Amino acid sequence: MSTKRERSLIYLLVNKKDFVTAKQLADELHSSDKTIYCLISQINSQYDERPLIISERGRGYKLDYQQYLDSNQQNVDLRRLATISPVERRNKIMKQLLLVAPRRVQAETLFEEYFLSVSSQISDEKSIAKILQRYSLKLVKNSGYLSVIGSELNIRDAIQSLINDTGIVDLNQILHDDNFPRKYDVRFVFEQIRYIETNIESSIPYPYNLNLFSHMYILLDRVRNTKMAVDKTNDHALDEYPKVSSLDARLLGVSEQVIKNTEDYISVKLPKIEGYYLYQYLVSSRIDGFVPNTVAEHSKVQVVTNDLISAVESLTNKHFHNSDLVNRLSEHIRPMLNRLDNHININNNLLDQIKIEYSAMFQAVKRAIKQLASKYNFSEVDDNEIGFLTLYFASELEKHKKHIDTLIMCTTGIGTSELLKSKIIANFSNLNIVDVISTASLDEALRRYPQIQLVISTVRPLHAVSVPVVVVSAMLNMEDRKKLNEEVKHLQ
Numbered sequence: 001m002s003t004k005r006e007r008s009l010i011y012l013l014v015n016k017k018d019f020v021t022a023k024q025l026a027d028e029l030h031s032s033d034k035t036i037y038c039l040i041s042q043i044n045s046q047y048d049e050r051p052l053i054i055s056e057r058g059r060g061y062k063l064d065y066q067q068y069l070d071s072n073q074q075n076v077d078l079r080r081l082a083t084i085s086p087v088e089r090r091n092k093i094m095k096q097l098l099l100v101a102p103r104r105v106q107a108e109t110l111f112e113e114y115f116l117s118v119s120s121q122i123s124d125e126k127s128i129a130k131i132l133q134r135y136s137l138k139l140v141k142n143s144g145y146l147s148v149i150g151s152e153l154n155i156r157d158a159i160q161s162l163i164n165d166t167g168i169v170d171l172n173q174i175l176h177d178d179n180f181p182r183k184y185d186v187r188f189v190f191e192q193i194r195y196i197e198t199n200i201e202s203s204i205p206y207p208y209n210l211n212l213f214s215h216m217y218i219l220l221d222r223v224r225n226t227k228m229a230v231d232k233t234n235d236h237a238l239d240e241y242p243k244v245s246s247l248d249a250r251l252l253g254v255s256e257q258v259i260k261n262t263e264d265y266i267s268v269k270l271p272k273i274e275g276y277y278l279y280q281y282l283v284s285s286r287i288d289g290f291v292p293n294t295v296a297e298h299s300k301v302q303v304v305t306n307d308l309i310s311a312v313e314s315l316t317n318k319h320f321h322n323s324d325l326v327n328r329l330s331e332h333i334r335p336m337l338n339r340l341d342n343h344i345n346i347n348n349n350l351l352d353q354i355k356i357e358y359s360a361m362f363q364a365v366k367r368a369i370k371q372l373a374s375k376y377n378f379s380e381v382d383d384n385e386i387g388f389l390t391l392y393f394a395s396e397l398e399k400h401k402k403h404i405d406t407l408i409m410c411t412t413g414i415g416t417s418e419l420l421k422s423k424i425i426a427n428f429s430n431l432n433i434v435d436v437i438s439t440a441s442l443d444e445a446l447r448r449y450p451q452i453q454l455v456i457s458t459v460r461p462l463h464a465v466s467v468p469v470v471v472v473s474a475m476l477n478m479e480d481r482k483k484l485n486e487e488v489k490h491l492q
Contacts, residue, residue, distance in 0.1 A: 005029070009039050010052075010063070012117060019059035028117035086124070089114055091162055094128050097139075098159045100225045101148035110146065132158065153277075156218050161345070163214045171209050182220075188265055189216045192258050196282070199254045200290055207346050208285035208335070215281050216262070223268055248283060255279040284339040286332060301337065304372065305330040311368035312393055316361070320396055329392050340379050348384040355387070358394045365390045403432045404491050405449065409457035410474070411439050423476040424456065428488060453491055456484065 012028060013020070022036045029036070040061060044051040047067065054062045093110050111121050125146070129139035135158040137150035148155065171193075174186055193212060197203050204212060256275040263270050309320050309329070339346065348354070355362055369381045369389070408424065410417040417436045424431060434452060437445045442461060446452060455461075455469045470487050472480035 005031075005035075006039055006043050008117075009036070010043065010068075011114075013053065013061070013063040014068070016062070019056060019062045021060035025061065028119060030118050086127075090124050090127055090131070093124065094131065095159065095162050097128075097146060097148045098155055098162070099221055101137075101150070101155050103226055104142070104145040104147040107141070107144055107146050135161075152222075156215075156222065157343075157345070159218050159221070160211075160214050161347075163218070171206070171213060174213065185217060185220050189213055189220070192216060192261060195261070196254050196258060199257075200250060200287065202287045202290040204285055204287055207348065208287070211344070211346050212281050212285065215278065216258075219262070219270075219274065220266065223266055223270070247279070251282045252276075252279050255282060280338075280342040281344060284335050284342050284344045286335045291334070301330050301334045302326075304337065304376065305333050307372055307375070308333070308365075308368055308389070311371055312361075312364055315364040315367055318397070320393060322396075325392065325396055329389075332388065332392065336385060339385075340381065343379065345382060346384055346388075348387040350391075351384060351387040354390055354394075355383075358390055361393050361397070362386065362390045365393060403430055404453045404488065405434050405451045406431045406454045406456060407434060407442075407445055407449070407452050408436045409439055409442060409455055409459070409461075410436065411459050420456075420458070420472070420474050420476060424484075427476070427481055428484065430488065430492075454487065 008029060009025065012025065022033045025036045026033050040053050040055070044053055046052075050064065050067060052064055052067050054064050056062070096110060097105060107121070107125075111124070116124070125139065125141065132139050132148060132150075135150070135154045137148050137154050137158060140147045140149055171190075175183070175190075190213075193204065193209060193216075196212075252275070255278040258278060259270055259275045262274075305326055306321075309325065312318075313320055338344075366383075366386050369378075369386055372378065373381060406424075408417060408421055410420065421433055421436055425433065431454070434449050435445060439457075439459060439461070442455070442465065446465065446467070452467055455465065455467055457469055457471055458474050460471050461469055468487055468491070470484050472484060476484075
């Protein structure tokens, strides 16, 4: 494609599923019908065999998608852009603005690679402004330029959320992830995390190591992009820093040393408060075998832990109190209380799965936490945190799942029976397969095994039996598993 206008028109048509009139195209591209006719003619002239843009009298214009995909013209970038969702596009633009904030960026520069109509660009700007409001940040537009205005901490929080939303669950993935382009900075941050772990003689597990990485990587990014932003420290936090009591001396010392290492690495003097910011991340992390002396004292942690268990028990009508759960949960709640105090968020890449797999438990924990937040004056606990807490209770349920004594009944040969048995064992750990029987021996088997609670069969029994029967195919397909899962839930 030779001109920007031609590329914009093609990209617009890529996103149209049906015919669209010249007037509609002209309105979206803020041009005239005559210009649209000209552009279409110019584009089609570059294609010898058949036109790229199909015209149909009374209906308008439509892109020939097959021609478009097969074309060797310079539309590789457009094909890539066609696969980018609006959310991904806005996040990318927002990240570009945040990294240089409060500096201005020309709007045309930010949006030009996406070939958007004016109305789509305005819509993106409104969406970005709305997202930034969550972080108490303001999107300012002035004379064709965009900028993000707000405190340095809020800017970093917003960047952190964008970085942590990449689906990374293993810190080593970052070395091969395009979201972190400067590999020399990545290696430096890795070295600093290893330095911290060596000094405190403990390892920092996921997701806390990812949070720590993001914090330091963002610091480097901010320093490289704008010196001004780093110098504008939070005055209130700086005033409070020397007065904070119950700081863990070991963690504070290693935090300050890492900031000195960073200063040497980038040859820039950083504000003293940066040592405290890093300390906040460390004290808000669960560190294996390391219990820092923090504001969240042991007694408070225990009270909150026990209250949470009691609240979940009351809401689910299930018993959870045992020393193992109390210990494991309190180890999570200790740094969580520090995170709430320090307004630090962690990302939970398992959240969607948790909400689906343990939806009832997730809602119960969410209600319980809301009760506790009111009682202990917590700041708002987000779904990422609630998801992690849910896993502790879900694991208890899994451990104490009732085993259901089950018969498998088949009309076909032993091979089919064994296949079905192996599939059931693989998919339903709480089913105890007592026996595999033929249809003719069902009554005898029920007399022999009076404890049977469920029959899984490839054929419906000839007469009613005293226990539930789930009819499935020998291959145990997705629909069969869904049906069987519903029955198992009833029997639990």
